[in-house]
Amino acid sequence: VLPGWFSEISPLWPGEAHSLKVEKILFQGKSDYQNVMVFQSSTYGKVLVLDGVIQLTERDECAYQEMITHLPLCSIPNPKKVLVIGGGDGGVLREVSRHSSVEQIDICEIDKMVVEVAKQFFPDVAVGYEDPRVNLHIGDGVAFLKNVPAGTYDAVIVDSSDPIGPAQELFEKPFFETIARALRPGGVVSTQAESIWLHMHIIEEIVANCRQIFKGSVNYAWTTVPTYPSGMIGFMLCSTEGPAVDFKNPINPIDDESGPKTLAPLKFYNSEVESLSSRS
Numbered sequence: 001v002l003p004g005w006f007s008e009i010s011p012l013w014p015g016e017a018h019s020l021k022v023e024k025i026l027f028q029g030k031s032d033y034q035n036v037m038v039f040q041s042s043t044y045g046k047v048l049v050l051d052g053v054i055q056l057t058e059r060d061e062c063a064y065q066e067m068i069t070h071l072p073l074c075s076i077p078n079p080k081k082v083l084v085i086g087g088g089d090g091g092v093l094r095e096v097s098r099h100s101s102v103e104q105i106d107i108c109e110i111d112k113m114v115v116e117v118a119k120q121f122f123p124d125v126a127v128g129y130e131d132p133r134v135n136l137h138i139g140d141g142v143a144f145l146k147n148v149p150a151g152t153y154d155a156v157i158v159d160s161s162d163p164i165g166p167a168q169e170l171f172e173k174p175f176f177e178t179i180a181r182a183l184r185p186g187g188v189v190s191t192q193a194e195s196i197w198l199h200m201h202i203i204e205e206i207v208a209n210c211r212q213i214f215k216g217s218v219n220y221a222w223t224t225v226p227t228y229p230s231g232m233i234g235f236m237l238c239s240t241e242g243p244a245v246d247f248k249n250p251i252n253p254i255d256d257e258s259g260p261k262t263l264a265p266l267k268f269y270n271s272e273v274e275s276l277s278s279r280s
């Protein structure tokens with residue numbers, strides 16, 4: 001490990017580690033769930049790290065947060081109730097809030113330190129919390145979903161960390177079953193689904209589980225994020241039985257006129273990107 005550099009080392013990507021030059025460490029803390037760190041990098045702005053794994057950088061967070069949100073929400077007409085699991089930084093909330101049809105945005109993040117740190121160091125991400133439609137619950141997403149009445153949500157977005165530590169159960173079959181139950185017929189889910197270069201075994205298992213659970217469509221999409229391991233990350237995009245959902249042809253377009261006027265425009269997503277990235 002080079003002095004003055006951060007290297008992302010994990011058993012989930014053995015034998016390789018992406019590194020960023022550190023200008024200054026801005027925060028280090030230990031929550032009930034994980035180690036939390038923020039540093040100023042030389043070339044990617046501020047970086048949020050949980051248990052040694054990069055969660056976001058100011059420079060490339062757009063490519064992840066916009067895609068995990070708009071791929072599902074642009075594929076159904078008039079989404080009204082949306083649930084976010086994880087995503088305590090607020091970036092997915094910011095993206096959901098661009099959809100004017102949405103009336104209610106619930107979020108269940110396990111770690112309140114992530115929320116506090118995002119508000120202090122990442123104002124352009126945590127801006128998502130300023131939307132009055134947002135209801136924040138601090139708790140385990142697995143437990144939260146068990147208590148959701150059947151058919152509540154139009155869309156569920158699982159912005160989860162990797163399957164080591166508090167997010168492990170968010171990759172398991174029972175969790176996907178509770179998501180399907182929480183969705184209305186023809187509702188959609190998008191989940192953080194790791195990299196085809198590193199995690200084919202994890203992805204194959206998730207796809208097999210989703211094919212059993214989601215009777216609408218089951219797809220894997222991806223985006224490019226230079227500071228995530230292998231430079232890309234995927235999403236599972238599934239729908240429940242009911243009105244058919246075609247994730248490759250968005251029917252609910254979003255443009256820069258959508259959403260609160262205080263938000264900066266979209267940086268990455270557009271409907272051509274959606275058609276490209278989504279494959280069944």
Ligand code: AAT
Pocket residue numbers: 050053054055056065085086087088089091092108109110111114139140141142159160161162165166167168170192228229
């Ligand atoms: N939007 C930035 C990207 C993330 S954040 C993942 C969030 O999931 C973290 O804030 C973490 O605290 C939260 N989380 C983990 N487990 C749970 C749980 N059981 N219930 C609710 N929230 C949880 C994802 C980064 C992907 C990294 C890829 N290498």
